[in-house]
Amino acid sequence: MGRSATTKDAHALFHSLRSAYAATPNNLKIIDLYILFAVATAVIQVAYMAIVGSFPFNSFLSGVLSCVGTAVLAVSLRIQVNKDNKEFKDLPPERAFADFVLCNLVLHLVIINFLG
Amino acid sequence: MARDLGILVIVVLVLAATCQSAVVSPVSESHRSAALELFSPAHGSYGRLNINTLETHPLRIVFDSQIVDLVFQYKISLALGHVYLEETYEALKTFKVLGIEKKHAIRTSSCASVADTLKSTSSALKDFFDALRVNSILKCELNSEAVRGTQSRLKDSLNGASSLIDFYYSIGGLVLLKEQMSEVDVNLGDADRIFRSIKALGQSDGRWRLSSNNPESSNNAAGIALEALAGVISLATPQIDNSWVSFDFCSFVLANSMKITTLKNDILKLFDGIERYDDGTYYFDEKHVGARGHQSPLSSSASVVRGIAAVAAATSETLNLPGEKIMGLAKFFLGVGVPGSAQDLYHQIDALSYLENIRHVLWKLTSFRTLYNKAHPDLKIYSSDHDFVAALVRVSTLLGSPAPTLSVRLMQIFVSGSKDASVIDQELKFDAVSGMHVLETLPKNIDVGSYIFSFEVIFHNPEHKKTYVSGGRTRVLVHITGVIKIDNAEIVILDGDRGSVENQKKLKLPGDNAVALSANHLQKLRLSFDMSTPFGNAFKPHQAFLKLRHESGVDHIFLVGNSGKKFEIILVKASSLVLLLDFLGLVEKFFYLPGRYNIQLTVGDADMENSFLQPLGFVELDLPDAPEKATRPPPQAVDPYSRYGPKAEITHIFRAPEKRPAKELSLTFLGLVLVPFFGFLAGLVQLGANLKNFPKSTVPSTFAILFHLGIAAVLALYTLFWLKLDLFTTLKALGFLGMFLMFVGHKTLSHLASTSSKLKSV
Numbered sequence: 001m002g003r004s005a006t007t008k009d010a011h012a013l014f015h016s017l018r019s020a021y022a023a024t025p026n027n028l029k030i031i032d033l034y035i036l037f038a039v040a041t042a043v044i045q046v047a048y049m050a051i052v053g054s055f056p057f058n059s060f061l062s063g064v065l066s067c068v069g070t071a072v073l074a075v076s077l078r079i080q081v082n083k084d085n086k087e088f089k090d091l092p093p094e095r096a097f098a099d100f101v102l103c104n105l106v107l108h109l110v111i112i113n114f115l116g
Numbered sequence: 117m118a119r120d121l122g123i124l125v126i127v128v129l130v131l132a133a134t135c136q137s138a139v140v141s142p143v144s145e146s147h148r149s150a151a152l153e154l155f156s157p158a159h160g161s162y163g164r165l166n167i168n169t170l171e172t173h174p175l176r177i178v179f180d181s182q183i184v185d186l187v188f189q190y191k192i193s194l195a196l197g198h199v200y201l202e203e204t205y206e207a208l209k210t211f212k213v214l215g216i217e218k219k220h221a222i223r224t225s226s227c228a229s230v231a232d233t234l235k236s237t238s239s240a241l242k243d244f245f246d247a248l249r250v251n252s253i254l255k256c257e258l259n260s261e262a263v264r265g266t267q268s269r270l271k272d273s274l275n276g277a278s279s280l281i282d283f284y285y286s287i288g289g290l291v292l293l294k295e296q297m298s299e300v301d302v303n304l305g306d307a308d309r310i311f312r313s314i315k316a317l318g319q320s321d322g323r324w325r326l327s328s329n330n331p332e333s334s335n336n337a338a339g340i341a342l343e344a345l346a347g348v349i350s351l352a353t354p355q356i357d358n359s360w361v362s363f364d365f366c367s368f369v370l371a372n373s374m375k376i377t378t379l380k381n382d383i384l385k386l387f388d389g390i391e392r393y394d395d396g397t398y399y400f401d402e403k404h405v406g407a408r409g410h411q412s413p414l415s416s417s418a419s420v421v422r423g424i425a426a427v428a429a430a431t432s433e434t435l436n437l438p439g440e441k442i443m444g445l446a447k448f449f450l451g452v453g454v455p456g457s458a459q460d461l462y463h464q465i466d467a468l469s470y471l472e473n474i475r476h477v478l479w480k481l482t483s484f485r486t487l488y489n490k491a492h493p494d495l496k497i498y499s500s501d502h503d504f505v506a507a508l509v510r511v512s513t514l515l516g517s518p519a520p521t522l523s524v525r526l527m528q529i530f531v532s533g534s535k536d537a538s539v540i541d542q543e544l545k546f547d548a549v550s551g552m553h554v555l556e557t558l559p560k561n562i563d564v565g566s567y568i569f570s571f572e573v574i575f576h577n578p579e580h581k582k583t584y585v586s587g588g589r590t591r592v593l594v595h596i597t598g599v600i601k602i603d604n605a606e607i608v609i610l611d612g613d614r615g616s617v618e619n620q621k622k623l624k625l626p627g628d629n630a631v632a633l634s635a636n637h638l639q640k641l642r643l644s645f646d647m648s649t650p651f652g653n654a655f656k657p658h659q660a661f662l663k664l665r666h667e668s669g670v671d672h673i674f675l676v677g678n679s680g681k682k683f684e685i686i687l688v689k690a691s692s693l694v695l696l697l698d699f700l701g702l703v704e705k706f707f708y709l710p711g712r713y714n715i716q717l718t719v720g721d722a723d724m725e726n727s728f729l730q731p732l733g734f735v736e737l738d739l740p741d742a743p744e745k746a747t748r749p750p751p752q753a754v755d756p757y758s759r760y761g762p763k764a765e766i767t768h769i770f771r772a773p774e775k776r777p778a779k780e781l782s783l784t785f786l787g788l789v790l791v792p793f794f795g796f797l798a799g800l801v802q803l804g805a806n807l808k809n810f811p812k813s814t815v816p817s818t819f820a821i822l823f824h825l826g827i828a829a830v831l832a833l834y835t836l837f838w839l840k841l842d843l844f845t846t847l848k849a850l851g852f853l854g855m856f857l858m859f860v861g862h863k864t865l866s867h868l869a870s871t872s873s874k875l876k877s878v
Contacts, residue, residue, distance in 0.1 A: 038792075
């Protein structure tokens with residue numbers, strides 16, 4: 001009985017999340033997709049390292065950190081662009097996007113330098 | 117300055133040289149050619165390539181005549197023509213003493229600069245002095261007005277002089293004027309005062325100070341002072357006038373002789389400070405570095421000799437100088453050889469010429485030469501009537517001119533290293549053609565060996581005996597060499613206790629021998645030979661060694677004819693040499709190494725003409741095995757040149773490279789990494805992402821396109837950076853791109869923002 005209740009609850013939770021998620025605006029969904037893509041790439045790289053060994057460690061770090069970094073920047077973009085967020089009401093989204101692009105470019109410069 | 121006023125001369129004889137080479141020779145052609153080379157005129161006067169003069173004469177320009185442009189040189193020499201007068205004088209004096217005629221080349225320009233110097237009012241005291249010195253040799257035509265002007269200048273400066281150099285120049289100038297121009301009146305009224313003021317600068321040890329402020333005294337200054345004082349004496353001679361009262365004349369002569377006596381005492385005091393080498397060379401040296409720079413012993417001694425010569429010239433009495441010291445000074449000056457610098461050559465030649473005038477010094481060269489038999493000129497034949505060895509003695513003066521007639525006698529012969537001597541008293545025959553005294557026959561009992569010959573000089577002219585004093589006997593070390601005969605040479609292996617001969621080989625010494633012997637440790641080896649001189653006397657050489665060298669390189673040397681613990685000497689005759697090697701006792705010395713030992717014999721002596729070092733063959737030694745505690749043979753010396761040869765090849769050990777994954781695995785994962793990207797694209801499509809907001813009108817659209825292109829360019833720059841660029845280039849490019857991107861991005865985004873705000877407000 002309890003088990004089915006939990007699974008039922010889990011299902012209900014999952015459904016409610018899904019329907020709530022459908023309500024988010026499209027641009028936020030695009031950003032979420034981007035974050036997902038970056039994290040997936042990082043995971044694949046970690047799996048590769050686990051198999052092969054960490055010999056050019058700097059390369060591994062640079063690859064992983066580029067994914068993680070860009071994901072973090074996307075998260076901050078999402079926060080700033082979200083209309084429901086009262087804190088950044090006065091910030092035009094274009095400005096946030098410009099920051100996102102600039103920070104990404106700097107991150108990738110450092111990554112490429114560290115790549116070796 | 118040197119005049120023959122009936123000076124009494126003393127002759128001192130010296131025997132120099134050994135039989136091998138003439139060590140010190142009098143002035144010769146080599147001095148003349150050196151003089152011509154060192155004193156080479158540079159466009160009209162004698163410049164000297166001497167760095168040392170820069171310190172004392174800052175106006176002098178030292179340059180190489182081949183390097184500097186001739187035009188520049190000409191102008192300089194015209195402008196500073198008087199600067200070179202000192203060198204010109206040195207060159208001219210040297211040429212005059214050596215008898216070289218070279219004056220015409222520079223006579224006109226030198227005379228011109230002499231005349232200029234004497235006329236000019238800006239000339240210094242030294243310039244007058246130098247000009248007058250040059251004139252004393254060249255004897256130019258001088259303007260009498262200039263001469264009078266010079267004379268008054270010199271007298272004025274003499275009256276105002278306080279330092280020794282000023283006194284020297286002014287007095288010297290006046291003396292030179294007196295010599296050259298007899299009509300000029302240069303007599304000194306207050307000669308006593310000047311004499312006393314110069315004397316005041318002297319010190320009790322015979323040296324002089326340069327001025328009263330300067331406490332340092334030097335021999336160089338002493339020489340200068342003596343010249344100045346002698347000049348004062350010669351200038352103070354009054355005009356003999358009828359109106360002179362005899363009392364004044366007598367007092368004057370008395371004062372003069374007192375001055376001369378003090379000068380002689382000064383010279384004797386100066387000689388107390390002379391320095392000497394062990395071979396009898398005397399010289400003057402300076403203890404302090406004076407104001408005129410460091411004076412070498414050559415220039416100090418030359419200065420003193422000049423001073424003494426000036427005093428000798430100024431007086432008609434004898435200067436009783438110690439003959440040994442005069443000879444020592446002559447030895448010093450000649451011992452310099454041929455100097456390398458012009459100034460040193462001048463000092464040497466000048467001093468020798470003054471020394472000659474003080475004392476005639478006879479220099480004797482001894483050389484012993486083997487006369488070759490005329491029939492066989494290449495062969496040195498040793499005949500039993502010993503008329504092949506001749507001693508040659510040449511006697512001459514210091515400057516190379518011939519000596520008065522005299523004869524040289526061989527008085528005694530000593531055997532070197534022993535006290536016995538034989539009295540000979542044999543006269544050497546004088547060969548007028550070559551100018552040498554020849555000893556033609558040796559006494560009968562002279563054999564091969566080292567001897568000391570003692571010579572003495574006897575004068576033919578009894579007058580010379582009065583004026584000349586011979587210096588006693590002089591000794592020369594002589595080696596009589598000859599070919600030593602070696603007979604009865606044999607090498608024998610003796611059997612141990614019984615002493616019986618097991619193996620005997622005759623040797624031919626010196627000659628080719630290839631002896632092959634074998635022995636074991638119980639046997640003995642004996643080497644014996646006789647040595648005798650050509651006259652049959654026994655000969656004992658200085659060196660007689662036998663060397664046994666093992667094939668591994670270890671060698672052992674034994675002295676032949678020496679008594680040691682392990683050897684036994686059997687002297688059969690007085691002249692035979694024996695070496696007996698007892699192998700039983702030598703086993704340990706040989707480090708127990710058996711095998712082939714090469715035998716080498718060395719016999720030599722200074723008087724032996726056929727000394728030899730020869731391999732004799734080999735001996736196979738059979739030695740017992742070495743016990744554990746025996747000493748190892750010493751390690752052989754490494755060839756010293758192998759240090760510079762190529763070294764062993766070095767093999768480098770590298771770190772093992774890291775294990776790399778398989779290629780397929782890497783490629784698989786490359787593909788896997790790209791999968792999320794495609795997933796992202798698919799997701800975008802599914803979400804309905806579009807480009808509807810892309811600006812339509814021209815200007816904003818170009819900016820938008822440029823914005824995207826800018827980002828793409830930055831990413832391309834990053835790939836290039838990864839592929840081949842370095843950080844700094846990248847940063848530079850990034851700077852430019854970044855500016856562009858900022859501008860374009862700002863334009864685009866602000867347009868987008870305005871569009872969306874318009875939409876909102878609407």
